[in-house]
Amino acid sequence: MTSDKDKKIISSDELELVRYSSNLIKRGLSLVNQIQPSPTVPLTLSQELITQSSNQSTTINNVSDLFIGGLSFYQLGNKQMAIEYFTKALEIKPCHVDSLYFRGFARDVVGDSQGAAEDLTQALQINPRYDEYVHTLYAHGIVNSLLGERQSAIKNFIQALQTNPYSDSPYGSLSLYFRGIIHYLLGNKLGAIEDLTEALQIYNSFVDAFYLRGIIYYELEDKQKSFEDLTAALQINPNHNKVEVTFYFRGCASYDIEKKQGALNDFTKALQINPNYTEAFYLRGAIRYELGDYRGAVEDYTQVLQLNPNNCDAYNRRSTARSAIGDYQGAMEDLQRANLIIKP
Numbered sequence: 285m286t287s288d289k290d291k292k293i294i295s296s297d298e299l300e301l302v303r304y305s306s307n308l309i310k311r312g313l314s315l316v317n318q319i320q321p322s323p324t325v326p327l328t329l330s331q332e333l334i335t336q337s338s339n340q341s342t343t344i345n346n347v348s349d350l351f352i353g354g355l356s357f358y359q360l361g362n363k364q365m366a367i368e369y370f371t372k373a374l375e376i377k378p379c380h381v382d383s384l385y386f387r388g389f390a391r392d393v394v395g396d397s398q399g400a401a402e403d404l405t406q407a408l409q410i411n412p413r414y415d416e417y418v419h420t421l422y423a424h425g426i427v428n429s430l431l432g433e434r435q436s437a438i439k440n441f442i443q444a445l446q447t448n449p450y451s452d453s454p455y456g457s458l459s460l461y462f463r464g465i466i467h468y469l470l471g472n473k474l475g476a477i478e479d480l481t482e483a484l485q486i487y488n489s490f491v492d493a494f495y496l497r498g499i500i501y502y503e504l505e506d507k508q509k510s511f512e513d514l515t516a517a518l519q520i521n522p523n524h525n526k527v528e529v530t531f532y533f534r535g536c537a538s539y540d541i542e543k544k545q546g547a548l549n550d551f552t553k554a555l556q557i558n559p560n561y562t563e564a565f566y567l568r569g570a571i572r573y574e575l576g577d578y579r580g581a582v583e584d585y586t587q588v589l590q591l592n593p594n595n596c597d598a599y600n601r602r603s604t605a606r607s608a609i610g611d612y613q614g615a616m617e618d619l620q621r622a623n624l625i626i627k628p
Contacts, residue, residue: 347377363390381410401430418444418459441466457486473500491521511537528557562591578608596625
């Protein structure tokens with residue numbers, strides 16, 4: 285929103301989601317990886333896997349195919365199936381280092397920080413020359429972060445920025461993506477955009493690169509580019525990880541470029557996915573009020589207050605909306621509650 289009251293619409297919790305932070309640097313770095321298939325892999329394999337996915341099982345028993353299958357599901361945004369494939373590969377070959385790396389990344393995405401640490405630690409022990417590649421340096425940074433060694437993690441991340449992202453082909457686009465995240469975490473948003481843009485030039489269906497670049501553009505006040513990138517992410521995979529956050533931020537960008545109905549629709553979609561999304565209720569309530577749907581605004585602010593009873597702004601806004609529908613008693617009660625929060 286562009287009004288002074290609503291300009292800071294990204295909560296600290298949402299910034300943690302944006303920064304992929306779940307168990308790294310303020311509870312960690314939750315990786316949402318997008319792997320492009322190796323050029324040597326038949327492109328038909330992904331389609332075969334899509335067909336199999338409904339069965340939640342596979343008859344593939346070749347380590348290489350299982351690994352590529354895991355990467356394909358990772359690319360499709362299905363982290364649980366990716367973990368299943370990597371696990372099957374590791375049952376056949378327990379020291380398959382790439383399966384360990386990427387199962388660790390996948391486990392971190394789904395919140396299994398202990399499993400992620402175990403996989404990545406084992407992978408680094410098998411391949412101790414981690415300082416040669418961006419993704420292995422990144423893995424080492426993750427392990428140090430999970431162990432609470434923040435300074436060591438930052439050292440790993442800085443070293444990753446100094447490493448040739450093309451040295452670990454065919455993961456060039458992924459390495460650029462990792463570097464983009466690191467730039468972002470260290471406060472270099474323009475450097476992050478540069479790496480993410482280069483990653484997208486290599487692989488133009490990289491959902492998470494579009495997503496993260498869209499968030500950064502939003503923070504840099506380029507709402508049109510933010511809207512375009514978040515739209516691209518949703519078009520490529522409308523069910524990708526953190527899709528409700530994508531709808532939420534696209535709704536914010538839509539409002540700022542005068543697409544109020546589109547913003548309303550996006551906040552509604554975010555709430556359909558996550559019915560406890562306080563910020564989405566709050567901003568949808570603001571738009572409903574602007575569009576003259578005062579009762580709808582009251583309903584949304586009521587939802588906000590059920591989720592967060594100490595939200596002073598929500599009481600004030602609901603008071604205004606209640607006045608608009610003639611509920612002056614309710615409006616007065618809301619103002620009194622807001623004052624009690626300010627002056628207990």
